[in-house]
Amino acid sequence: MTAVVLDPSDLDRHADYVAKLRHFSAASVDKCFNAFTDVPWDDPAYAIDPQDECWILPDVDLLSGTDWYRSLPKERQIEVGRHRLTALTKTGSQFEQLLLLGGTQFLMGLRNDNPEFRYFMHELTEETHHIQMFQEFTNRACPEVSGVARWLLRAFPFVGFLGGYFPAFFFAIILAGEEPIDHVQKNQLRAGGVHPLLDRIMAIHAAEEARHIGFAHEWLRQHIPNLGRIDRFLIALLTPFAMRIGADAILKPSRIDRRLMGMPRSAVRQAWSGDEWAKFYRDLFADVRMLFDELGLRGRSTRWAWRLTGTDGRPARFRSEPVRGSA
Numbered sequence: 001m002t003a004v005v006l007d008p009s010d011l012d013r014h015a016d017y018v019a020k021l022r023h024f025s026a027a028s029v030d031k032c033f034n035a036f037t038d039v040p041w042d043d044p045a046y047a048i049d050p051q052d053e054c055w056i057l058p059d060v061d062l063l064s065g066t067d068w069y070r071s072l073p074k075e076r077q078i079e080v081g082r083h084r085l086t087a088l089t090k091t092g093s094q095f096e097q098l099l100l101l102g103g104t105q106f107l108m109g110l111r112n113d114n115p116e117f118r119y120f121m122h123e124l125t126e127e128t129h130h131i132q133m134f135q136e137f138t139n140r141a142c143p144e145v146s147g148v149a150r151w152l153l154r155a156f157p158f159v160g161f162l163g164g165y166f167p168a169f170f171f172a173i174i175l176a177g178e179e180p181i182d183h184v185q186k187n188q189l190r191a192g193g194v195h196p197l198l199d200r201i202m203a204i205h206a207a208e209e210a211r212h213i214g215f216a217h218e219w220l221r222q223h224i225p226n227l228g229r230i231d232r233f234l235i236a237l238l239t240p241f242a243m244r245i246g247a248d249a250i251l252k253p254s255r256i257d258r259r260l261m262g263m264p265r266s267a268v269r270q271a272w273s274g275d276e277w278a279k280f281y282r283d284l285f286a287d288v289r290m291l292f293d294e295l296g297l298r299g300r301s302t303r304w305a306w307r308l309t310g311t312d313g314r315p316a317r318f319r320s321e322p323v324r325g326s327a
Helices: 008-030 067-071 074-108 115-141 150-165 167-190 196-226 229-251 255-261 265-271 274-284 286-294 303-308
Strands: none
Touching (some): 008 115, 008 196, 074 255, 150 167, 167 196, 229 274
16 A cells, blocks of 8 residues: 655656645745754743743633633642643654654655655654654653553554555544644634743744645645555545544543543543534544545545544635634
């Protein structure tokens, strides 16, 4: 199960795609960030105070609206909020490491002179800085967090294997991790941010993640039409389940983190069920639905998988279309 590799001897046929790759590569050179020179780790204005009220969860985090969280004294709201925001950051670093696992497998399968190599190597370089930023913040803010559930961490090496042997599905999995993280961080920044150090990290991440998401979309748009019928069916069927697993792993605290926060099951049910959660969930993948509709991958035989996983809904009209009325 491998996608057709871009043939360096036939680049004229792919001129538009190659031009986009060159644009992505140039942007990565012109506007790039370093984890330890572009984040003011030791600036007093960015110092981490565990008792700072900025850790109180913003309204855009669905946990903030639960009866349990609202009933907590302010000191506990601060403590839980710091843990919750750090756990999200830790989870982001773990998903970036998954991208590195599969990304290096993907690169080793490319032919010489394939322009995908240069851009994607830029992307992996940026991901290493994201991991450094996320982990350094985790170490300083709340090092006891766990992040992704243990069972999923154990599956990461198998997912990374797909980068070399089923790259089309691997790039769909990339979107399953990148779209929810990007969505949540942009929501927090638009709502006024949280802690200034985390705001700076999220701003850097959002700026570079836009390129990463854009490349994943363009790669799938370029290569999916070249796949055989069985591979196309597998991509169409499995992607909604990957979206569900990725979004749940990122947005919902793991059992270990819930226990550390003292979060009861009633709070879990209230935050991550019901109409508001279902709408938020649908909004996450409007861009992916648009792409898969364009590629003819949401037909009658697989549409049920999108409905079953709660990832169905109206496709975006254009990439990053603002969502009206969402949390």
